[in-house]
Amino acid sequence: xxxxxxxxxxxxxNRHAERRWLPxxxxxxxxxxxxxxxxxxxxxxxxxxxxxxxxxxxxxHFADLSISNFLTVATNPNVGNALANSMIACGGGTIxxxxxGLSFAWVVVRTNTPCKGLIASAGMLPLFVPPxxxxxxxxxxxxxxxxxxxxxAAKAGIPFHIDLYTMPGMIFVFGIYYAxxxxxxxxxxxxxxxxxxxxxxxxxxxxxxxxxxTVTFPLILPAIISGMLLSFVVMLGIYGVPAVLGxxxxxxxLTTYIFALTAWSPPLYNTAAAVAVILMIVTGxxxxxxxxxxxxxxxxxxxxKAFRPRxxxxxxxxxxxxxxxxxxxxxxVILPSIALLIAAFRKFLFIRDIPSLFDAKQYGWQHFIxxxxxxxTITSIINSMKVGVITAIVGGILAFAIxxxxxxxxAPWRRTIxxxxxxxxxxxxxxxxxxxxxxxxxxxxxxxxxxxxxxFAFVAxxxxxxxxxxxxxxxxxxxxxxxxxxxxxxxxVGTITSIVLxxxxxxxxxxxxxxxxxxxxxxxxxxxxxxxxxxxxxxQLLGYYEGGNIGITAxxxxxxxxxxxxxxxxxxxxxxxxxxxxPVRTG
Amino acid sequence: xxAELRVENLRKVFPPTKGTPxxxxxIDDVSFTIAAGEIVVLLGPSGCGKTTTLRCVAGLxxxxxxxxxxxxxxxxxxxxxxxxxxxxxNLGMVFQSYxxxxxxxxxxxxxxxxxxxxxxxxxxAGFIEEALSLVELSAYTDRPVTQLSGGQxxxxxxxxSMVYQPQILLLDEPLSNLDAQLRLRLRDDLRxxxxxxxxxxxxxxxxxxxxxxxxxRIGVMRDGLLLQxxxxxxxxxxxxxxxxxxxxxxxxxxxxxxxxRDGARGDVAVAGETLxxxxxxxxxxxxxxxxxxxxxxxxxxxxxxxxxxxxxRVTSRNYQGTQTVYEVNLLGQTxxxxxxxxxxxxxxxxxxxVALPAEVCWGYGA
Numbered sequence: 001x002x003x004x005x006x007x008x009x010x011x012x013x014n015r016h017a018e019r020r021w022l023p024x025x026x027x028x029x030x031x032x033x034x035x036x037x038x039x040x041x042x043x044x045x046x047x048x049x050x051x052x053x054x055x056x057x058x059x060x061h062f063a064d065l066s067i068s069n070f071l072t073v074a075t076n077p078n079v080g081n082a083l084a085n086s087m088i089a090c091g092g093g094t095i096x097x098x099x100x101g102l103s104f105a106w107v108v109v110r111t112n113t114p115c116k117g118l119i120a121s122a123g124m125l126p127l128f129v130p131p132x133x134x135x136x137x138x139x140x141x142x143x144x145x146x147x148x149x150x151x152x153a154a155k156a157g158i159p160f161h162i163d164l165y166t167m168p169g170m171i172f173v174f175g176i177y178y179a180x181x182x183x184x185x186x187x188x189x190x191x192x193x194x195x196x197x198x199x200x201x202x203x204x205x206x207x208x209x210x211x212x213x214t215v216t217f218p219l220i221l222p223a224i225i226s227g228m229l230l231s232f233v234v235m236l237g238i239y240g241v242p243a244v245l246g247x248x249x250x251x252x253x254l255t256t257y258i259f260a261l262t263a264w265s266p267p268l269y270n271t272a273a274a275v276a277v278i279l280m281i282v283t284g285x286x287x288x289x290x291x292x293x294x295x296x297x298x299x300x301x302x303x304x305k306a307f308r309p310r311x312x313x314x315x316x317x318x319x320x321x322x323x324x325x326x327x328x329x330x331x332x333v334i335l336p337s338i339a340l341l342i343a344a345f346r347k348f349l350f351i352r353d354i355p356s357l358f359d360a361k362q363y364g365w366q367h368f369i370x371x372x373x374x375x376x377t378i379t380s381i382i383n384s385m386k387v388g389v390i391t392a393i394v395g396g397i398l399a400f401a402i403x404x405x406x407x408x409x410x411a412p413w414r415r416t417i418x419x420x421x422x423x424x425x426x427x428x429x430x431x432x433x434x435x436x437x438x439x440x441x442x443x444x445x446x447x448x449x450x451x452x453x454x455x456f457a458f459v460a461x462x463x464x465x466x467x468x469x470x471x472x473x474x475x476x477x478x479x480x481x482x483x484x485x486x487x488x489x490x491x492x493v494g495t496i497t498s499i500v501l502x503x504x505x506x507x508x509x510x511x512x513x514x515x516x517x518x519x520x521x522x523x524x525x526x527x528x529x530x531x532x533x534x535x536x537x538x539x540q541l542l543g544y545y546e547g548g549n550i551g552i553t554a555x556x557x558x559x560x561x562x563x564x565x566x567x568x569x570x571x572x573x574x575x576x577x578x579x580x581x582x583p584v585r586t587g
Numbered sequence: 588x589x590a591e592l593r594v595e596n597l598r599k600v601f602p603p604t605k606g607t608p609x610x611x612x613x614i615d616d617v618s619f620t621i622a623a624g625e626i627v628v629l630l631g632p633s634g635c636g637k638t639t640t641l642r643c644v645a646g647l648x649x650x651x652x653x654x655x656x657x658x659x660x661x662x663x664x665x666x667x668x669x670x671x672x673x674x675x676x677n678l679g680m681v682f683q684s685y686x687x688x689x690x691x692x693x694x695x696x697x698x699x700x701x702x703x704x705x706x707x708x709x710x711x712a713g714f715i716e717e718a719l720s721l722v723e724l725s726a727y728t729d730r731p732v733t734q735l736s737g738g739q740x741x742x743x744x745x746x747x748s749m750v751y752q753p754q755i756l757l758l759d760e761p762l763s764n765l766d767a768q769l770r771l772r773l774r775d776d777l778r779x780x781x782x783x784x785x786x787x788x789x790x791x792x793x794x795x796x797x798x799x800x801x802x803x804r805i806g807v808m809r810d811g812l813l814l815q816x817x818x819x820x821x822x823x824x825x826x827x828x829x830x831x832x833x834x835x836x837x838x839x840x841x842x843x844x845x846x847x848r849d850g851a852r853g854d855v856a857v858a859g860e861t862l863x864x865x866x867x868x869x870x871x872x873x874x875x876x877x878x879x880x881x882x883x884x885x886x887x888x889x890x891x892x893x894x895x896x897x898x899x900r901v902t903s904r905n906y907q908g909t910q911t912v913y914e915v916n917l918l919g920q921t922x923x924x925x926x927x928x929x930x931x932x933x934x935x936x937x938x939x940x941v942a943l944p945a946e947v948c949w950g951y952g953a
Binding site: 490498 | 679744
């Protein structure tokens with residue numbers, strides 16, 4: 001090349017020496033942000049559990065910190081009762097979920113049941129239904145007096161009666177809606193299992209049943225336990241289902257009990273904090289167990305190559321498995337949808353006889369019109385969208401910064417940052433709500449009562465999932481692509497904007513839309529953080545339900561489901577191939 | 588624009604990790620100088636420290652101690668607190684994975700370093716054209732790189748690394764991801780292109796053939812040590828170390844004891860016979876030695892009688908078409924002999940006279 005070209009050298013070497021504090025400053029900044037989002041609220045929650053002062057009236061006092069305050073609450077029989085109820089409901093729900101999820105996984109992965117693909121994808125639908133909506137739909141179907149199923153059975157003269165306002169009712173609804181978690185774990189394990197392991201057992205003389213009991217089942221046991229623990233943890237943090245199904249029968253779970261404490265007059269913030277801490281401890285323990293099961297006991301049956309599992313030929317029995325799958329789909333997807341549609345469009349939910357169910361004169365838009373006459377409806381939708389956007393942007397940027405720092409940079413304290421980021425995994429949404437309440441309600445100037453506190457709580461709550469999605473897509477970018485840009489003369493920031501961000505875009509978009517969707521459907525933490533001016537959709541729906549108007553409740557549920565459906569479709573469009581693969585804690 | 592590279596007493600110790608509880612030196616006191624316009628190849632098995640050395644020169648790794656100067660300017664000197672980041676070193680680098688950016692076209696890839704240097708748009712085109720014509724990719728300027736073959740991608744990477752006339756070109760196993768045929772062609776192209784531009788180049792590989800064809804000098808590394816840095820023919824004919832001898836193909840090793848020495852000539856006692864060898868080091872008489880020689884230097888049934896000839900017996904034959912490898916039992920051990928040509932001259936069980944020419948029998952202290 002010709003030598004008298006314009007000078008192509010860059011920069012004077014020396015100016016870089018004085019900027020070596022920068023990585024340290026950057027890590028420090030991230031830790032400060034994480035402390036603000038995660039550590040400070042958690043610490044305030046713990047302090048709240050150890051005091052008896054009311055933060056609203058008296059501000060924060062740290063003088064009377066004592067474990068005895070916490071013990072008083074922990075030994076209260078009502079708390080014990082709520083804890084026991086939670087364990088029974090979630091434990092029962094988990095058993096149902098495992099039975100359904102495991103058989104579904106087996107049917108889809110290992111048998112020649114027709115329409116397997118359809119069953120598999122339809123089986124995941126319950127994951128997208130907000131628990132409150134599920135609760136509302138099932139209360140329309142199965143309330144003891146006015147439940148549609150009970151009414152229709154009576155009119156048709158069938159001796160059938162169900163009452164979902166009971167513990168078994170909650171267990172049933174929990175079980176059918178959280179079966180997909182167990183399904184996801186066990187189906188993956190079944191798919192990744194080397195079929196020759198089973199063939200070896202059969203060649204050794206074991207019958208098909210014996211093979212299943214002695215080889216297949218033990219091999220996927222870690223996956224089953226892991227899925228079981230995860231679904232238990234998620235159920236434990238759910239507010240919507242027990243609020244709708246448990247409240248009429250006075251069955252308190254930890255979540256509904258915590259909220260009731262703050263709704264009393266005067267609100268018992270300290271007690272709520274203490275119960276929230278109990279919930280957090282139980283959740284933390286279970287999450288820790290799940291991590292242990294996932295890391296330690298899982299057998300390496302995955303060799304990194306895809307196996308084609310040998311499907312079992314069920315013969316004519318395959319139609320029985322198909323029928324069972326269809327029954328599940330009817331129960332989980334179709335019945336609740338019909339219930340919501342009927343309740344939303346029918347003038348009166350009372351059904352005189354079967355023909356009147358199909359009488360067009362009984363149907364109309366009146367509930368929707370009434371719903372939109374209430375200004376709070378529109379306000380809550382707009383607020384939810386705003387919070388969703390803020391959460392997606394703030395959370396997306398922060399998660400990218402954390403993911404990049406932890407997976408790609410050489411900045412100091414990366415491990416610390418990683419650990420703080422993972423903490424919210426063990427904190428149910430409702431507990432985050434109480435923690436943020438404690439953190440901000442006593443401060444005269446602050447973010448309490450604004451949309452920002454909701455957004456910050458959501459960012460903190462969903463941080464582990466978002467960072468995981470982003471880190472996965474960052475790790476797929478070969479290191480040398482970045483190094484090549486440095487060699488070419490670009491600095492860190494220039495390399496990130498010109499190389500890393502464009503290449504990680506599908507992951508970034510997936511993470512941000514995921515955040516948006518999770519934020520607009522989040523109920524647990526919103527309950528404690530909304531104010532009259534910052535009403536959000538999920539809370540407004542609960543308001544309609546508690547107001548007793550089932551028509552408007554159903555109509556608003558439909559509106560939310562349609563909105564969510566549209567958003568999820570858009571998400572799948574723009575981030576095709578980059579959607580998160582792991583299960584996300586929702587609810 | 589090419590410059591001299593000096594590496595002095597380079598040492599890199601990785602902190603202990605779970606897998607390796609003891610801190611181990613990845614590079615141990617490596618020093619060498621590459622003259623401006625010279626191509627030096629670092630050759631060695633994986634884990635020998637050759638890539639770490641290259642990455643230290645690039646500024647992608649920070650050495651524990653030692654100094655790296657390019658064109659007289661100190662770029663790395665941890666003791667003096669000098670660690671210039673890669674972006675300010677004005678080096679070109681070709682990566683093992685090509686590292687061409689998949690979201691850009693060929694032109695955008697090659698233009699990237701020019702943009703980073705603030706070269707005016709109007710001036711960029713000339714540089715880009717020149718670089719792409721050098722690697723014969725002018726016809727592909729506006730293609731997305733994802734539509735290129737592996738060999739073409741590697742040439743984009745080469746164009747990108749040279750377009751800004753770097754002081755030094757670093758190449759990290761650039762051919763290892765290509766299939767065998769393409770590797771041969773690009774190997775020859777690479778040397779031609781680098782020589783035409785006149786760049787100083789540091790090239791890292793584990794492939795001896797590549798090293799011999801590409802390098803003006805070859806440095807053989809093992810366990811973080813630079814064992815020998817020499818011209819290819821010297822490396823092959825006068826290996827300084829038993830490992831270098833083995834790595835360049837001297838796979839026959841005969842163990843014996845040095846009886847006497849006279850300068851570089853030594854008499855080695857092996858199984859009651861005396862083997863005349865050339866000594867590489869200052870091994871003292873009486874000590875154990877290993878004698879290395881290449882299978883192709885072993886002569887079966889030599890035409891003339893001479894020293895270093897011993898009776899042997901063929902124990903196996905491996906016919907490979909254009910050459911035949913025999914295993915021969917002599918001096919109480921088995922050694923390999925390679926005969927070029929498509930004809931088979933000996934059968935298993937044949938008694939043969941074996942000549943081990945003294946000038947290619949290299950003795951090293953064991």
